[in-house]
Amino acid sequence: MPCEVKPRFVVLYGSQKGQAQSIAEGIAEEAEGHGLVADLSCLSQNEKYNLEKENAPVVFIVSTTGDGEPPDNALQFVRRIKKKTLSTDHYKHLCFALLALGDTNYANFCNCGKTIERCLQELGAKQFYATGYADDGVGLEVVVDSWIEGLWKAIKGALSKMASDGTGPLKGNAEDSAKEAPDSSIPDVQLNLLSITDHQNCDSVRASVDTDSKFASVASSSASATSDLRPASPAGSTGLASLPGVTASVSTSAPKTHTGDAGVPQVALAASLTRSPPPLSESSLNVPALPPSYLDVSLQEVDTTEQIVGPVNKETLHQVPISRAVQLTSGDSVKTALLLELDISAYPTMAYQPGDSFDVFCPNRAAEVDNMLLRLGLQNQRNHHVNVSLRKDTKKKGARVPSYIPLNFPLLFVFTWCLEIRSVPKKAFLRALVEHTGDDVQRRRLQELCSKQGAADYNLFVRDPSLSVLELLTAFPSCSPPLSLLIEHLPKLQPRPYSAASSRLRHPGKLHFVFNVVEFPACSRRPAGRRGLCTGWLVDLINPGPVFPGKDESYGSPAPPKIHVSVRSNFSFRPPSDPSVPFIMVGPGTGVAPFIGFLQQREEDRQKNPEVVFGETWLFFGCRHRDGDYLFRRELEGFVSSGTLSHLKVCFSRDDEEATTSQPRYVQHNLLLNSQHVTDILLKQNGCLYVCGDAKNMAKDVNETLMEMIKTELQLDQLEAMKRLAGLREEKRYLQDIWG
Ligand code: FAD
Numbered sequence: 001m002p003c004e005v006k007p008r009f010v011v012l013y014g015s016q017k018g019q020a021q022s023i024a025e026g027i028a029e030e031a032e033g034h035g036l037v038a039d040l041s042c043l044s045q046n047e048k049y050n051l052e053k054e055n056a057p058v059v060f061i062v063s064t065t066g067d068g069e070p071p072d073n074a075l076q077f078v079r080r081i082k083k084k085t086l087s088t089d090h091y092k093h094l095c096f097a098l099l100a101l102g103d104t105n106y107a108n109f110c111n112c113g114k115t116i117e118r119c120l121q122e123l124g125a126k127q128f129y130a131t132g133y134a135d136d137g138v139g140l141e142v143v144v145d146s147w148i149e150g151l152w153k154a155i156k157g158a159l160s161k162m163a164s165d166g167t168g169p170l171k172g173n174a175e176d177s178a179k180e181a182p183d184s185s186i187p188d189v190q191l192n193l194l195s196i197t198d199h200q201n202c203d204s205v206r207a208s209v210d211t212d213s214k215f216a217s218v219a220s221s222s223a224s225a226t227s228d229l230r231p232a233s234p235a236g237s238t239g240l241a242s243l244p245g246v247t248a249s250v251s252t253s254a255p256k257t258h259t260g261d262a263g264v265p266q267v268a269l270a271a272s273l274t275r276s277p278p279p280l281s282e283s284s285l286n287v288p289a290l291p292p293s294y295l296d297v298s299l300q301e302v303d304t305t306e307q308i309v310g311p312v313n314k315e316t317l318h319q320v321p322i323s324r325a326v327q328l329t330s331g332d333s334v335k336t337a338l339l340l341e342l343d344i345s346a347y348p349t350m351a352y353q354p355g356d357s358f359d360v361f362c363p364n365r366a367a368e369v370d371n372m373l374l375r376l377g378l379q380n381q382r383n384h385h386v387n388v389s390l391r392k393d394t395k396k397k398g399a400r401v402p403s404y405i406p407l408n409f410p411l412l413f414v415f416t417w418c419l420e421i422r423s424v425p426k427k428a429f430l431r432a433l434v435e436h437t438g439d440d441v442q443r444r445r446l447q448e449l450c451s452k453q454g455a456a457d458y459n460l461f462v463r464d465p466s467l468s469v470l471e472l473l474t475a476f477p478s479c480s481p482p483l484s485l486l487i488e489h490l491p492k493l494q495p496r497p498y499s500a501a502s503s504r505l506r507h508p509g510k511l512h513f514v515f516n517v518v519e520f521p522a523c524s525r526r527p528a529g530r531r532g533l534c535t536g537w538l539v540d541l542i543n544p545g546p547v548f549p550g551k552d553e554s555y556g557s558p559a560p561p562k563i564h565v566s567v568r569s570n571f572s573f574r575p576p577s578d579p580s581v582p583f584i585m586v587g588p589g590t591g592v593a594p595f596i597g598f599l600q601q602r603e604e605d606r607q608k609n610p611e612v613v614f615g616e617t618w619l620f621f622g623c624r625h626r627d628g629d630y631l632f633r634r635e636l637e638g639f640v641s642s643g644t645l646s647h648l649k650v651c652f653s654r655d656d657e658e659a660t661t662s663q664p665r666y667v668q669h670n671l672l673l674n675s676q677h678v679t680d681i682l683l684k685q686n687g688c689l690y691v692c693g694d695a696k697n698m699a700k701d702v703n704e705t706l707m708e709m710i711k712t713e714l715q716l717d718q719l720e721a722m723k724r725l726a727g728l729r730e731e732k733r734y735l736q737d738i739w740g
Contacts, residue, residue: 007056007159008037010049014062014074014112015042018491019136020101023144024061026428027151028397029292034152040398044073055093055167057128057158059151060116063101067572067736068108070115078112081119090123093167095158097129099147103136105695105740107703108729110134128161129154139463141427145452273461273475273525275441276448285451290435291428294399296391297484299384299411306383310564311361311417312406318347320511321560325542328514333628336517337590339501340538342565345509352500352511354597355573357737359495361564362534364422368470369415375473376483382412388487404492411483419490422468422533427458429469429489436485439478446476465525496534497568499692499737501593503600511565514593514631538563573690573737579605582615582687584678586702588622588667589631591693594737595619596632598690603644615687616646618677620667624654649674667698668705678706679713688733695740706734 009031013024021042028038041048043062051058065071070078098120100113110133117131132147134140271277311317324341344350352358373379385408388401404418415421425433430450437443448454449462461467469490473479502512517539518532531539541561575598576583585595599617606614619636623629630650639645651664664670671678681687691702703725711721728734 006032006035006037007156008039009057009059009155009159010054011038011040011059011061012043012049013040013060014044014071014077016063016065016071016073017494019140020061020063020071020099022428023099023101023140023148024059025396025398026291027059027061027148029395030148030152030289031397033289034156036152036155038397042073043077046076051091051094055162057155057162058094058096059155060096060098060113061101062098062113062116064103064106064108064110064112067106067738068111070112074112074116078115078119081116081123086123088122088124091120092124094120094123094125095128095162096120096125097127097131097151097154097158099132099134099144101134101136101140101144103740105137105700106738107699107736128158139455139459141455271457271460273467273472274445276445276454276457280448280454280457281444283448283453285447285453287434287447287451288427288431291432291488292395293432293484293488294391294394294396295401295484295488296389297482297487298387299378299381299483300387300408301381302383302385302410306410306413311363312404312409312413317361317564317566318344318350319562319564320344320347321562322542323510323560328631329629330627334624335519335589335629336539337514337629337631338517338539338542339512339514340542341502341507342511342513342563343509343560344511350511350567352504352567353569353574354500354503354601355575355594355737356567356569357497357499357594358511358513358565358567359497360534360538361417361495361566362537363416364419364493364533365537366416368421368468369412372415372421372470373411375470376486377480378411378483383410385409386411386414386483388484402487402492405487414487418493419487420493421470421490422466423491424463424466425469425472426489430458430462430472432485432489433472433476433479433481436481437476437479439476442476442478446479461525465523466520467526471526495566497739499593499597501596503597503604505604506600512596514590514596516590570737572732573692573735575601576615576688578615579609580613580615582617582681582685584618584620584681584687584689585692586620586667586671586690587692588620588698589629589693591691591698591738592619592621592631592636594692595690596635599636599639599644603639603642606642606644615685616681617644618647618649618674618681619645620649620670622651622653622665622667622670624652626652626655647674647677666701668701671702671705672709675709675713679709682728682733683710683713686733688735689728690735690737692737693739695738699736699738 011024011028013020015021015024024040028040031038039049039056062074063071069075098113098117100110100117102108102110102113113131113133117127121127129151132143134143134147271280275281310319320342322340323343324339326339326341328337328339329335370379373382386405387408388405390399390401405414406418427450430446434443434446434450437446449458462472469486473481498513498515500511501514502510504510515535515538517535520526520530520532522529530536541563573594579602585598587593587595599619602614602617605612621630621636623631630652636645636648640648649667649670651666651670653665664673678689682689689706691699693699707718707721707725710716710724711718714721714724716724725734
């Protein structure tokens with residue numbers, strides 16, 4: 001009997017936080033169900049793939065990080081394909097599709113994906129399926145799910161085309177496969193070719209992918225049907241869906257209805273995290289395939305109880321004392337901003353520069369870890385050592401033991417320092433939890449939340465309120481997942497970056513940073529309020545509390561608390577190396593942090609080099625109230641007096657005077673008022689503009705204002721102004737350090 005060889009394709013991913021990786025793994029796992037074989041590799045694993053000789057379709061899944069940078073594990077690849085020495089037919093033989101992940105709250109949306117796409121096209125590669133641009137700002141799955149849905153047909157189309165051209169990897173099989181495929185009307189690969197060069201096109205592709213995701217098959221309930229206050233029980237649930245690669249359709253029998261005389265529902269049931277009214281409760285559901293489990297986790301009793309003292313990779317981190325804590329906002333401010341000073345004098349290698357940021361490693365809150373262990377029934381094993389290994393029989397492609405779970409460490413340590421236990425559960429996690437939920441009503445609701453039909457409810461009850469796994473498990477008491485499932489699905493606990501707010505020249509051996517304490521207020525979907533993980537932890541650490549400026553600011557307690565940090569150099573967000581170059585800084589709120597470092601450094605340089613000519617400096621700062629949250633007011637005014645800061649432009653968004661007059665309220669208004677100077681510096685004097693702070697609103701508004709200014713100043717249309725601004729970015733003269 002001839003041996004059947006399934007057509008193969010290649011999946012390559014570049015991933016910073018694991019999202020692109022897990023999507024790529026999902027595709028590789030689903031491949032078999034579509035009669036295909038996927039070769040999965042990370043872009044950094046050069047030895048595992050060879051694009052120079054690849055004749056199978058290649059699918060790229062890549063995220064973007066920082067200010068539009070490639071993820072670390074895609075950096076080399078991007079450098080390689082950007083080489084000017086490569087000829088324009090270098091990848092003539094290559095046929096590819098690309099899914100780019102990004103976040104529209106940040107500039108340079110999906111930049112890494114766009115760069116790879118552009119380079120491959122310039123090198124002659126052909127695209128067999130429109131690029132998907134998934135936006136984490138609204139939920140990646142909106143685009144990812146439908147993009148993957150269409151991918152299979154596109155791959156088969158590409159294979160079929162390659163086979164008929166005689167260029168494919170498996171001529172016979174690909175042809176067979178195409179013949180066998182139920183959908184033989186695959187459009188010519190060429191029809192799917194797209195060249196996305198500008199934002200408008202990019203949006204239209206996104207829109208088209210969105211449109212594809214509308215479901216024709218949502219079972220609509222009859223108009224008169226309403227729930228009897230209980231969601232339907234899952235009829236025949238999950239048998240199908242538990243097969244790898246199978247997207248199951250879970251149908252439910254309609255619940256009994258209670259209708260009034262006129263057939264009008266008597267009770268309007270409000271949706272909540274744990275229950276749904278019709279039509280969702282009566283719909284057939286498309287739930288994702290069950291992600292294959294891949295870890296074996298065992299707990300080993302040990303004789304000794306170890307003290308938990310900090311994160312695991314201590315060799316690369318520095319443990320430094322907090323030598324000073326100052327509250328920068330007044331007591332009645334809406335937000336609390338704190339300045340912490342770290343004593344880094346023991347670590348001369350921590351040679352940070354203004355513009356650099358550094359990572360703070362924080363643990364999960366002890367009470368939440370305790371509750372998690374309690375909820376999992378593991379509180380008595382908290383000191384047992386955790387052993388994690390790969391399941392021999394796993395169907396998960398590219399499965400690996402997570403590198404951030406150290407071997408033979410106590411369970412308490414793993415939950416405290418390694419796993420982001422507050423992370424919002426992804427749909428794949430919800431899908432996996434279904435299998436460990438005893439109660440039918442709860443199972444059905446979990447199925448709904450991870451289904452296509454329940455996408456709106458997922459956003460409303462899970463994503464938007466940042467529901468944590470613990471909160472989810474509390475709401476679904478019959479769900480008892482094994483420890484291995486938590487380790488498979490909870491992401492790595494990430495350190496939090498903060499911008500350095502000092503210069504070593506001014507404060508030798510010290511590092512300052514400034515942050516707002518993040519507050520998640522209680523609301524109907526979150527009964528108990530909470531603080532951000534890291535900022536809440538820092539506040540607790542500096543108990544009995546920070547001092548206000550003007551008081552004795554040295555840290556009071558006998559043994560200052562210590563935190564683990566590591567420096568993240570930012571080689572582009574630096575003051576111009578030529579001191580004569582003028583520059584503009586835009587940093588409202590805590591966004592002013594790096595500019596305090598810039599200005600301290602500039603002041604020291606001016607004092608040491610009186611003969612040097614220094615360029616103009618502008619700072620646009622904004623806050624709510626002049627008397628409440630004008631951070632660094634005295635220091636900024638001091639920079640103006642000394643001539644270090646040529647122009648300080650401050651606005652207050654909530655002061656009555658500003659609200660009732662035509663005073664500028666936000667930094668972009670002040671920029672506009674100084675349009676002539678700003679554009680002169682940027683367009684005529686070769687100067688630089690730096691933006692730091694809130695990515696969601698401020699950075700976008702500033703960007704739009706700059707565009708308007710350039711349009712007016714140079715009499716350009718929208719597209720030309722966009723190009724001009726993009727040019728400034730490329731020249732590293734318009735730089736952002738923003739966070740959301
Ligand atoms: P987390 O527990 O991580 O919670 C914050 C998250 O919750 C955010 O993702 C936000 O989207 C979400 N969220 C916030 N409020 C709500 C709400 N009400 N409801 C639902 N979700 C909500 N921060 C500074 O203050 N100063 C800095 O100088 C600074 N520099 C940075 C530099 C860089 C390069 C980057 C990437 C970030 C920087 N940040 C800075 C942000 C900082 O790293 C942290 O993200 C921030 O302090 C919050 O951390 P946390 O652990 O307290 O909050």
